[in-house]
Amino acid sequence: MTTENTMLAVDNLNVHYGDFKALHNISLKISSGSVVSIIGSNGAGKSTLLNTIMGINKPSDGTIAFFSKKIGGMPTNQVVAEGISMSPEGSRVFEKMTVEENLLMGAYLKQARQRKDERLEKVYGLFPVLKEKREQHASFLSGGQRQMLAIARGIMTGPKLLLCDEISLGLAPVVIKDIYQKIKEINREGVTIVLVEQDVKRSLKHSDYSYVMLKGKIVMEGKSSELPEDEVRDAYFGVNKYAKY
């Protein structure tokens, strides 16, 4: 991974919730155009890491740099303006608004408004079901459709980097397959993707590079195709040689 290709660099990041230390010296690099997965069990700190990148959580120390601009501790709306977008855990669509209004919220920022029509067309092409349901309230959507809406809404902001927090949680395998197919298409159009997942096999299959998190630390990393699945599993559960963490 060469430095000039690095889009996002997290360096020695520590995050606390009150007295509880949620992230310990996290360092990682995301290179432009790649799909990177962050694997870990419940409570390993994956969501905390994404939320800290987005400015929802504040770092205690350490730096986050996006195209070498320091964004650690920046307010969320400014991070979005810099070109990072997130599909949050549990989709968090605006249930009291229609599907199209949800998408238009993604075009809220000035630079996104100008390209609203073009992007709307693009996401409707990517997720035709959203076009069918555009006048309906988001509360009527199924779990999979909500997830699609959350991703589509994220794309409407025109991100260079899209963070996907547990986009397969609670969905049927056929829906998951469909959503991952779309993620691949989005990546092909030049958007860098970070996938946060609990499913080891799926994460390794769909990404170029993987980090494994355990108890707030990164315990393993490498090219997804080269990481042995057994060892990733050990790291995931914190057993055998990973029991020391």
Added chain:
Amino acid sequence: MEIIQSVLNGILLGGLYSGDLVIVSTFLCMIIAAQVTGSLLLALVITICFMAVIGFLLQNFLINKVLDKGDEPPLLVTFGVSIFLSNVLLLLFGADARSIQSPITSSNVISSNLVSVSAVYLLNFVVAVLVIGALHYVMKYTYFGRSIRATSNDVTAAELMGVNTKRIYSYTMCLAMASAAIAGLLVGMTFVFYPSTGTQYLIIAFGVVVIGGMGSLLGTLVGGVILGLAQLLGAYFFGAGYQLLAGYIVLLIILTIKPEGLLSTAARK
């Protein structure tokens, strides 16, 4: 009377202490018209601008500061402002009952043996419908309005769309204060008022929102008309003493059979 209630929708938006801010606007309109402009319409324009600025400052420098500290602190700050304002008014103007006079206040549009419609009540109704219509348009069709709804739906998700939610709170307060200023002038032209009248409207506003349903502008209009009619009919059949009681009985009935309100958006599933 029923018509008056609907005007109060302006008050509802501003949240809890708007009752007092409405009365502040009433006094402002009265003073500006009497001392400066001589025209009520011009006084209203000035009051709207003034109240919008006050609303922004209040939200930006006072309420936003305590927003992260839980549910109670903003409420306490709000009550504090409310008590402060009504006492400032009391200090400046005394406890005398006042009213705003204009040619409209004493004339009737329709006057026959059967019905009579007073001009000021008609004006109230028309303004209420216009304000609700304008607010509906803003909420539904502008980026600003949608960002208000998104923020009230899910603050974090709104931030993730690039919305500066604290800024939105402040601008929303501007909008609420502008409506409160309009309501203020109408209240002053329709009823007598004194510095402590605000609370009275606050209670009516609660009733209107509960009946109509939280978060629905049309519900506000419907709730206003229902509450007003109930009060009017109660007074007609049982005597003036039962006016308020009749309103609250209807409120209780609605609370029993449809606690989320008639047209609530929160209940839609």
